[in-house]
Amino acid sequence: MYKCRDCGATSYQSVIGRAQNGALLATGQYRCTGCRNVFSSIREWWQPKRMPETYSHSTFG
Structure with a gap:
């Protein structure tokens, strides 16, 4: 089921x-009825937000 990625509406x-x-x-934009x-x-509206990429370093310097 599709729902708002921010509020779940x-x-x-x-x-x-x-x-x-x-x-x-119509402007071509969409407004969530919840938030x-x-x-x-x-x-x-429905696709989860992408998390920023993080980099891990096993050693410093």
């Missing part, structure tokens, strides 16, 4: 903006 809405001529249009965060794609 199971739904999102398309973000609607107003064009210069006054028309309401209200805005995502640039549906995949970004």
